[in-house]
Amino acid sequence: MAEVELQNISRKYKNVTAIEDIAFTIPNGEFWVLVGPSGCGKSTILRTIAGLESATEGQLYIGGQRVDSVPARQRDVAMVFQNYALYPHMSVAENLAFGLRMRGADSAAIGQRIERVARSLSIEHLLERKPKQLSGGQQQRVALGRAIAREPQVFLLDEPLSNLDAQLRDETRAELKQLHARLGITTIYVTHDQTEAMTLGDRIVVLDRGRIQQIGSPQEIYAQPANRMVATFLGSPPMNILPATYNNGQFNLNAQTLPCPEAIREQLQPQNGQGFELGIRPEEISLSTNSDSTEDLTIHLDLLEPLGRETLVRGSLPNSEVVLNFYAPGRFGGRRGESVGVKLQRDRLFIFDPKSGKILYPLTND
Numbered sequence: 001m002a003e004v005e006l007q008n009i010s011r012k013y014k015n016v017t018a019i020e021d022i023a024f025t026i027p028n029g030e031f032w033v034l035v036g037p038s039g040c041g042k043s044t045i046l047r048t049i050a051g052l053e054s055a056t057e058g059q060l061y062i063g064g065q066r067v068d069s070v071p072a073r074q075r076d077v078a079m080v081f082q083n084y085a086l087y088p089h090m091s092v093a094e095n096l097a098f099g100l101r102m103r104g105a106d107s108a109a110i111g112q113r114i115e116r117v118a119r120s121l122s123i124e125h126l127l128e129r130k131p132k133q134l135s136g137g138q139q140q141r142v143a144l145g146r147a148i149a150r151e152p153q154v155f156l157l158d159e160p161l162s163n164l165d166a167q168l169r170d171e172t173r174a175e176l177k178q179l180h181a182r183l184g185i186t187t188i189y190v191t192h193d194q195t196e197a198m199t200l201g202d203r204i205v206v207l208d209r210g211r212i213q214q215i216g217s218p219q220e221i222y223a224q225p226a227n228r229m230v231a232t233f234l235g236s237p238p239m240n241i242l243p244a245t246y247n248n249g250q251f252n253l254n255a256q257t258l259p260c261p262e263a264i265r266e267q268l269q270p271q272n273g274q275g276f277e278l279g280i281r282p283e284e285i286s287l288s289t290n291s292d293s294t295e296d297l298t299i300h301l302d303l304l305e306p307l308g309r310e311t312l313v314r315g316s317l318p319n320s321e322v323v324l325n326f327y328a329p330g331r332f333g334g335r336r337g338e339s340v341g342v343k344l345q346r347d348r349l350f351i352f353d354p355k356s357g358k359i360l361y362p363l364t365n366d
């Protein structure tokens with residue numbers, strides 16, 4: 001187990017900056033998730049830590065040791081890729097043992113270790129099979145097991161569940177979390193899936209276009225996103241974003257108005273005619289009970305997705321492309337094409353700068 005520290009790491013290819021100024025310290029034993037859209041630099045960071053890629057700038061420390069020029073095989077990290085490659089001619093047991101044999105462990109110790117790992121991943125009945133006799137999910141477990149068997153100082157996982165079907169992915173995700181709780185090995189997990197990030201991470205690093213957008217616990221990032229990208233990336237369905245213009249204590253949204261809460265006015269000091277983006281999460285919107293309330297918005301129903309307990313409503317502001325998603329009760333009788341009134345929980349509004357996307361409200365003190 002070891003702390004992992006990145007100091008201002010950048011990786012430039014000829015005319016592409018894959019990652020820029022990446023800095024964070026992962027305390028010993030924590031589970032961190034790097035999340036962001038495809039191409040944002042997640043794999044590059046992980047490969048740099050593993051030593052498969054070298055940074056063009058910055059320094060890397062594992063367990064307090066500078067490792068920038070230490071070859072990958074001497075770094076005591078284990079990496080699992082999306083396209084895990086098991087050795088096809090070896091049995092599961094031999095695959096699990098491979099890394100240990102390479103390091104010269106004795107066979108009694110290897111046998112015990114493999115048994116324990118196989119049990120923890122529920123693959124003990126598969127030890128004699130060859131990879132091609134396994135399902136995709138079983139193969140993935142073996143790949144994880146091979147990495148675990150080495151008991152490395154640091155685990156690096158690059159989208160390890162993305163080849164699994166939905167149910168197996170949920171199960172394996174839960175198992176991974178339990179496994180981490182048991183082994184306590186510092187883990188860095190890369191995914192583009194916001195659910196995986198929220199459910200797995202002690203902390204989440206949100207990346208976009210090669211740069212860190214925000215680092216925090218899942219709860220912090222959800223409650224206090226640093227900008228529009230983070231706000232709309234984490235959470236499903238994503239936070240609704242409504243373009244609005246401020247005028248005399250109100251926000252104008254496409255011919256409708258919403259009173260601007262006092263707290264927002266105080267902090268924002270908005271000018272008449274100033275443009276903003278209002279953010280509101282789906283769970284802060286509900287159907288109006290009183291249709292002529294001045295605080296409500298009228299929306300157009302575009303699509304209704306009954307989910308049993310609730311109905312996911314996909315709507316829009318009339319005569320606009322502005323989308324508003326929220327949940328109605330499971331028995332909601334609205335129909336596509338109709339208009340309904342909705343109430344926004346106005347003390348849960350976020351305000352963003354429409355140009356930079358930076359959060360303007362609420363702001364924390366730190």
Ligand code: ADP
Nearest residue numbers: 013016017018037038039040041042043044045
């Ligand atoms: P992610 O894993 O988040 O999808 P990557 O780390 O793989 O993203 O890639 C980040 C960026 O760096 C992308 O724009 C990608 O095209 C670029 N990139 C990655 N590897 C190379 C390479 N060998 N040569 C040039 N550009 C690369």
Ligand code: MG
Nearest residue numbers: 042043044158
């Ligand atoms: Mg990748």
